[in-house]
Amino acid sequence: MGRRRPLYQRGCLRQRYRQTLQDRTALMGQTGASMTRTLLFIASLLASLPGFAATMYISDELRVPLRSSPCSTCAIVHRGLIAGTRLEVLQRDGEWTRVRTGSNLEGWLPGQYLVSEPIAKLKLNDVEASNAELSEENDDLETQLTELQQQYAALENDHQQVLDARKALEVELSTIKKISGNALALQEQNEELIRRNRILQSEIDVLTASRDQLMSDNTRSWFLYGALAVFFGAILAAILPRLKPRRRYSEWA
Numbered sequence: 001m002g003r004r005r006p007l008y009q010r011g012c013l014r015q016r017y018r019q020t021l022q023d024r025t026a027l028m029g030q031t032g033a034s035m036t037r038t039l040l041f042i043a044s045l046l047a048s049l050p051g052f053a054a055t056m057y058i059s060d061e062l063r064v065p066l067r068s069s070p071c072s073t074c075a076i077v078h079r080g081l082i083a084g085t086r087l088e089v090l091q092r093d094g095e096w097t098r099v100r101t102g103s104n105l106e107g108w109l110p111g112q113y114l115v116s117e118p119i120a121k122l123k124l125n126d127v128e129a130s131n132a133e134l135s136e137e138n139d140d141l142e143t144q145l146t147e148l149q150q151q152y153a154a155l156e157n158d159h160q161q162v163l164d165a166r167k168a169l170e171v172e173l174s175t176i177k178k179i180s181g182n183a184l185a186l187q188e189q190n191e192e193l194i195r196r197n198r199i200l201q202s203e204i205d206v207l208t209a210s211r212d213q214l215m216s217d218n219t220r221s222w223f224l225y226g227a228l229a230v231f232f233g234a235i236l237a238a239i240l241p242r243l244k245p246r247r248r249y250s251e252w253a
Helices: 005-048 120-243
Strands: 054-058 063-067 076-082 086-093 096-100 106-110
Touching (some): 076 106
Antiparallel strands (some): 054 086, 096 106
16 A cells, blocks of 8 residues: 555646646636736846745656756756756746756756655655664564563573572581580580590509509418418428327237
């Protein structure tokens, strides 16, 4: 629909241009030379005003020759300005308008081929260019959105990993605290056992010394008892034979 509309507009513009040209021709024929002089006088006054320059455009689908003077038989300085050409209006002379192109070429052409707004084709081109830029920007934004979504997903994953690591550290810390508490209790128990062990060792040393002393005393006692037994045995061995009565030989005889 957007591409067919300019064709319809072009047909309407051509018809309007033809009707305008016919009306102006009839009007000029009726008013005569006085009206022509009046129009020329007004055009000259307008041309002499400062800041009169305006921007106009060649209407749709036309190629308008640019002439050296305001007449249809004057020399052509440009064979045909295409539709949509941007022109600067310098002067008006009846139905003719002196203009300057973007390349600083000046000349005259019929004012009926000028419009104050860019033609539909240019507007369509501008719209299409703007649409292409917007589409490209939209693609860029979608790409950026996809990248941001991926970055967000990565950050979310990293955040979840950090949370998991934090939970693991909290569990490990709780375990360490428990172990530390048990370690303190074990340390106290260990110190108590060491203290008791030292006491027991002292007792063992005392008992060992006592045992050694007793064993030494027993050995001495047995040695003394043995010596006394030998001594008394020797005495008895010396005394007993003398205590026996002697037999008389006479009695045996």
